[in-house]
Amino acid sequence: MHTDFSSNLDKEFAQVSALWSARVIAMANGQYGKIAKIAKVKGEFVWHSHANEDEFFLVRKGTLVIRYRHRADAVLAEGDFHVLPRGVEHQTAAPEECWVVLVEPATTRHTGETVTDLTTSIEQQLAHLRPANQQTSEQETPARWPSRS
Numbered sequence: 001m002h003t004d005f006s007s008n009l010d011k012e013f014a015q016v017s018a019l020w021s022a023r024v025i026a027m028a029n030g031q032y033g034k035i036a037k038i039a040k041v042k043g044e045f046v047w048h049s050h051a052n053e054d055e056f057f058l059v060r061k062g063t064l065v066i067r068y069r070h071r072a073d074a075v076l077a078e079g080d081f082h083v084l085p086r087g088v089e090h091q092t093a094a095p096e097e098c099w100v101v102l103v104e105p106a107t108t109r110h111t112g113e114t115v116t117d118l119t120t121s122i123e124q125q126l127a128h129l130r131p132a133n134q135q136t137s138e139q140e141t142p143a144r145w146p147s148r149s
Contacts, residue, residue: 009060013099020045021120022102022110044093053108055084062098067091 012025047069057064058081066074066082069089074082084090092100110120 009101013060019097027106045091047089047091048113049087049089050104050108051087051113053105054086055108056103057082057084057092058101058103060099060101062094062096064098064100065093065095067093 007025012023016023057066057076059076059078061078063078064076066076066084067090068074076082
């Protein structure tokens with residue numbers, strides 16, 4: 001993927017099949033634009049925090065609830081966004097399927113220091129962008145990878 005990459009959010013969301021798994025769609029200035037299709041009525045993500053990174057959530061479709069242990073929940077509808085400060089424990093949930101755009105540093109771990117069956121590595125989040133048979137590390141950026149066409 002080149003740095004002058006363009007795409008369409010609905011087309012990107014159409015490529016997401018697994019709930020609770022982030023998918024990197026773009027990178028600029030060391031920030032990945034991650035996209036996730038999250039939560040059905042039974043679904044809740046794990047409680048976790050990110051010690052060093054803030055997170056930006058933008059709801060594209062549906063309703064997202066960001067739960068906090070020591071303050072009121074943030075309830076986001078389509079078009080709403082929320083900035084979650086670093087170090088704050090939180091849990092995301094949705095009463096129905098919800099599409100969320102996340103913007104966060106490339107170093108942000110999917111579930112913070114918490115490891116569960118839902119944890120997705122940066123490698124897994126980048127896999128669809130990488131040309132076949134090319135290995136990458138979590139520190140590598142996709143900026144030099146060929147464009148997806």
